[in-house]
Each structure stands twice: as structure tokens, then as C-alpha cells.
Amino acid sequence: MPLYLDDLTPGLVFHGGPVMLTEEAIIAFATLYDPQPFHTDPVAAKDHPLFRGLAASGWYTAALSMRMITQAMSEVAGGVIGVGGDLQWPRPTRPGDTLRVECEVLEVTPSRSRPERGSYVVRHRTLNQAGEEVQVFTARGIAPRRPNPAAADAAE
């Protein structure tokens, strides 16, 4: 059953995951998109004053989170489409970490100008195996309204 904007209510929570981070995948992603020694070189990372060891690029945490979010929210009609939001990385992710997501609907707002859709705010929390937040993305998404059969009849 697809979930339309009308079906998304504040307090609704979707769960996704888990995924495990490997050193190889952390380094491979960072080599392509965030080539800095604390993300690509376990030896150099040991001496970094903030990271003290290899840490994944925040964008890798974000990409893995999105994969889990698309699974968790696969029933949302039209797909998971975000226009942006507040993205925080409270702590780094590391090789061996196991991540999961909890996606809680906070607000739902039908569009005034477009009766067929609306927007919603979801707080996507990415948690590690200790239950600690490694990413919090509070984002606005767009979803279609439930089609109105009566309106469709009237339009015929």
C-alpha cells in the first residue's frame, strides 16, 4: 500500500538498516569524494588531533543513511524526495560500526497552490551500535496527496 501525504502523521517512525562499515569501503568512498588523510590513511589518521584514527567521510555516512532511508520509507508514494534540511554529524563513524536509521515524521503540510501534493518534515537519525547519533538530518520532503476518486470522476 503506498503511503500518501495524507497517511504521514507526526510521530510516525520508519526503521531501516543495519549496514556495517568496513575500512575498505570507507577508504574507497573517501578516495573518490573526500580524499583527506583522516578518511583514507589509517596510519596518518592515528595522529589527527580530532579523529584519533580512521573516520568515514560524513558524506559516506550520509550516503549509507540514504540507502537505509530508501528501504525504510519505500512505501512513500512517489519516492523519498528531499529538498534539503539541517545535517549534523555529532560524532564520526568508524570501521566496524553498524548503523541503522530511525525516521520520524515531525510535520505534514499540504500545499496551498498544488492540491495534488504537499511537504513533510522528517528527522532521520542515524545511530551506531551503541545507540549514539552519528548523523541527524532533519529534512523537508515532497509527497503526493491521495488521489481523490470523486474528483477523477468529475473530471471525466
Next chain:
Amino acid sequence: MPLYLDDLTPGLVFHGGPVMLTEEAIIAFATLYDPQPFHTDPVAAKDHPLFRGLAASGWYTAALSMRMITQAMSEVAGGVIGVGGDLQWPRPTRPGDTLRVECEVLEVTPSRSRPERGSYVVRHRTLNQAGEEVQVFTARGIAPRRPNPAAADAAE
């Protein structure tokens, strides 16, 4: 010459890029991290009411932007380390788009509790070949203060 927190001043702009998006790379990234038809299937994407054609995952735009940012800001001492910020995707990116980044320092705040470092706010704008914003990430970063030789002498 490394750029310490003391060298970052509001109004300073770093430029990075370009990078071009290919359909193959857009699909490959989305298949791994954001497997939704409007990001992976050019035919299905044509009929999507919002995208009207294949669009890259926002996280791919973000990952490519980070690669350009690490190049643009490679002189920042200790690397480009962000703790988060506001991430917006005003319009999608498409196969054939050529992207670049402009990173403008907005604020610089020495730490009160940690004299050796501080934080700064940068607005990273990712622009397409028409000069349109495809991503704006206004983020807080962490950078070390310039080492004080006098203090080092005193500590000996």
C-alpha cells in the same frame, strides 16, 4: 602555506571544479546509495512529475561538491572538517551538467575553551554551467589556530 583559523576572514572565497556529471556515474552512485527510479532509470524518470527526466541523487551532488571543496580549500590547516550545517538542493543535477563550487567564509569564531582551535562558517555554493545553484551547504568547520612560537618557546 597552510591557512590557519587566523587566516580565514569573512568574505574570503575559494573556488573549485569543474566536474561533469555523466549518466553512467549518476546511475552507478544511485544504485549503491539512493536506488530510486528517477535516479537510476532514464526511461522511468521521464514520467516522474517532479523530475521529468533522470536526475542525480542529491547525495551524489553533495559527494562531488565535497571533492571540489577539498581541492578548493586544500590549504586549510588540518583539512576541511565539518560538523554539519544547512544543506539545500534548489534544483536537480542532470547528465551533462558541469558543476563548480564557490566557498565563502561567513564567520570565524575562536574557541573560548580550546585556545589551539576555533570554528568557522562557510557557505559552499555548487553551481551548474548556467550559474544556477544546485546545492547550497552552509556549514560549520573546525580549524587550528596559528601556532604561537613565543608560547612554544615558553613551554620548553
